[in-house]
Amino acid sequence: MPELPEVENFRGRLHDRLSGKPLENLIVHDSFLLKNCDKSDLQDVLPGTTLNAVKRRGKYLLFSFQEYILLNHLRMSGRWALEKGDRTRLTLQFCKESVFLEDLRRLGTLHLYHESELNNCDPLADMGVEPLSDQFTDHKLQSLCCTNRELKRLLVDQKRIAGLGNIYSCEALFRAGLHPCRSASSLTDQEVHELRTSIQQTLREAVKHEGTSFDQLYKTASGKPGQFQHLLNVYDREGELCTECDSQVKRIKQGQRSSYLCENCQE
DNA sequence: AGTATAACCTGTCTGC
């Protein structure tokens, strides 16, 4: 579920609330999420150490303790909460407060790495450019577009750009006036520029509005829904009117996933 | 290198 803006929202809340505090205890309620470690590995190295920072890389959250990093991917239905729920899979107990990893579909993942292993670890090793960083220039996007793949498929490829998912790739393509099925290599320099600025504007606005909530699956850490669903132009709006013209928003299938677009506005 | 498919898991919604 969560894409970059939602993950960034969790990151900020958790970092502000917890950084600098020692972890008192860690409770694994569902070891299904543990991918390269077991409960005892976590118990052995994390309790008693200080959480220095909560960082983000693409859609991953990095809980940076003194020597070890806990890497969390929320996949489709994960979220962090300040209160325990009936889908709690992990509890991190700090002095006087705890945070809870909820995950209805149990697709989320947890990895444990020593800080020295982090740069070469499997989940992060091939990750693409951070779209909100200075590295994401027109030139960089131009180089990523040297392929005949369809634009939408390229945008959600985490090895190219880290953090875009189904919602924000559709929204960015709409803003740029580009059809999701366009071949990436067909873009002009001007279109590449439009696409880059559209991606960044979309993500920045979504971060500012605390992400997109369609249902109770995504809520911010404090339990409130995000607000960006009110600003969507095409995503999840099949059959409704385009916000820019009188055409109906269409839904198509690309790689088993839905893409939404306005055929009149996007070429 | 690319794509297509199924798989992972659990729930909701739709149509018959």
Place this chain on the structure above:
DNA sequence: TGCAGACAGGTTATAC
């Protein structure tokens, strides 16, 4: 009311 099927913010293994 029941049941089957499609679908969901994501990624990965496998086969071509």
